[in-house]
Amino acid sequence: MFDILEADIVVFQETKIQRKDLVDDMVLVPGWDCYWSLPKHKKGYSGVVIYTRQSVCAPIRAEEGITGTLCPPGSTVSFGEGPEDQQIGGYPSHSQLEASLVDATTLDSEGRCVVLEFPAFVLFGVYSPANRNETRDDFRLGFLDLLDARIRNLVAMGKRVVLTGDLNISREILDTANAEASMRKNGYTAEDYMSTPARRLFNQLLVGGTVLGERDQGREEPILWDACRGFHPKRKGMFTCWEQKVNARPGNYGSRIDYVLGSLEMRTWFSDSNIQEGLMGSDHCPVYAVIKDQIDINGETVHTLDMINPPGMFLGGLRQREYSTKDMLPMSGKLIPEFDGRRNIKDMFTRKPALAKSQSTTTPLEGTEGRQDPGVEHGVDLNIEQIPSADPRTAAPANGQTTTKDAVPPVAGKKRSSVATVTNRPLKRSKSGASAQAAPVNGKGQQSLKGFFIKPAAAAQVDTAFPSPTRNVDVQRDDGFTPVLGSAIEFCPSYTGSPSQKSDRKPSDSTSPTSPLATHGPGSARTPSALASPSKQGTDSEESDKVHDPIQSKESWGKLFTKPAAPRCEGHEEPCKTMLTKKSGMNCGRSFWMCARPLGPSGEKEKNTQWRCPTFIWCSDWNPNSTSTT
DSSP states (O other), X not given: OHHHHTOSEEEEEOOOOOGXXXXXXXXXXXXXXXXXXXXXXXXXXXXXXXXXXXXXXXXXXXXXXSSSOSOOTTOSSOGGGSOGGGOOXXXXXXXXXXXXXXXXXHHHTTOOEEEEEOSSOEEEEEEOOOXXXXXXXXXXHHHHHHHHHHHHHHHHTTOOEEEEEEOOOOOSGGGBTTHHHHHHHHTOOHHHHHTSHHHHHHHHHXXXXXXXXXXXXXXXXXXXXXXXXXXXXXXXXXXXXXXXXXXXXXXTOEEOOEEEEEXXXXXXXXXXXXXXXXXXXXXXXXXXXXXXXXXXXXXXXXXXXXXSSOTTSEETXXXXXXXXXGGOOTTBGGGSTTTTTOOOGGGGTOOOOOOOTTXXXXXXXXXXXXXXXXXXXXXEEEEEEEOOOOOGGGOOOTTSOOOOEEEOOOOTTSOOOSSOOEEEOOXXXXXXXXXXXXOOOOSSOOOSGGGGTSOOOOSSOOOSSSOOTTOEEOOOOTTSOOOOGGGOEEOOTTOOOOHHHHHHOOOXXXXXXXXXXXXXXXXOEEOHHHHHOGGGTTOHHHHHHHSOOHHHXXXXXXXXXXXXXXXXXXXXXXXOEEEEOOSSSTTTTOEEEEOOSOOOTTSSOOSSXXXXXXXXXXXXXXXXXXXXXX
16 A cells, blocks of 8 residues: 555544554554554544654654643653653643633544654644534534644744644635535525634634634634645645545545645645545545655755654765664554564565665665665655555455364373374364263255255155055155155045056056156046045146245245345436435435436536436335336
């Protein structure tokens, strides 16, 4: 993934995992370090991680949360109360915390922010709460308010800030496709739309942000610059998030809610910033920004590598010493107890070629080795991508095979044999103390549904020479099919012929060639069906009613469990898809059919176009035999 992104700093939001779900592929990435913020209480919720390429950059400090109330790993002292030389600083003041609607510890408990400090700037990786419902409004505004306070405090200290991540706010009407629909739905005017609390707070943070009326106290000046919009000021449709439920991405019906924002004096540092809308894998697309190799700091031109690594590691863009474990910060994912001192298990099965000295992080450099190749630009890309959570339980072993064996335990009083017998492990272990008793083997067991319709074979042998008047006999056909109950033969008590007469008798020509057995009286030939039902003799329909055809039974069961055919939409004559109504009301929980095509740029259902047509059918009203749609 990192090779595709071609970045040196990568920020992910909404990881949706817990610490116990972390695996080697997430933490022990060769050549990369990682810094996690995971939810403390909610499972599979939010989460942020920042990856840094060790050969290019290394932070000097790392923290979790925006308020400084959380503690570093293995410590009981919070970030805000630790030694000053280990603090990033800018923590919200006591008065700013009191003005918040939500407790600071609660705000930082959901794993929504990682803060890294480099000599050049302080990097925020943020996943801001979404505007889902009114019950979370206080939490959302409290988070944004304290984030604004922390950034402004850092700028007041003289530090530069880069804010990246999913902020869940569309800055202007230009940044969302559903602005007009949202205003109509809520009865807003354009002024009302731009003055919603979260949007107003966000625009007061940005240069060029639209702020109606007087600015709020403490937010008199903008302090951040929108890099992506700065390079594309009038671009329409520059969206980073699309609704997956309505398949809105192909029609580009989305919103721009992911950003790379930098301090005002950093505007000249960036050489490019854009979105990567063609990179799939999530309902968001990455946003990136590229920093030049040479930057101006306080009127002096310095190399970027000198300012994104600990002092003394680079000088003039040339590496002076290698990255080592001494440079790791307590927040590093590689220092998590489950991964500390380990390497990726895949390295045990694969041998990789040695890295070039210019890329190696372990081989000392001599002379001018390690100098960048001519013509290769070494920029710092800040990429933001919102990804679905990975389930480590579905990961396969490295060799792709799983072998489970269990040695036979030694018997009491006997010595263990030199070669243990290996058997397959049972699917389920028996309880301790329970005696292991082999179950009797009765054959292969039921193989199909035929067993419900076929009479089991009789245990006793039938005397065919002198049959009992009321004896039932199971008969096996030549083709291997066993008739069911209705085709059993009932011998008529009126037959008094001798055995010799029966044995000398030959079948009559009137006997059905498909009958499993024909039993003849002194003067007539009778089929099994006729014998079983004397009042309905010689009719093929009665025999078909008694004998169950396995192929027909199979088809019947198939029809029973087969999904009904999907209706075709009226606009394109293509199969519709089913959706479930989740909106509260009388129809909540009902399924319906709709056009399977994605929404168009207008966000509305359209006729005579390539986008979604207005077809709508309740599943309960759909009759597969009918061709009409509504």
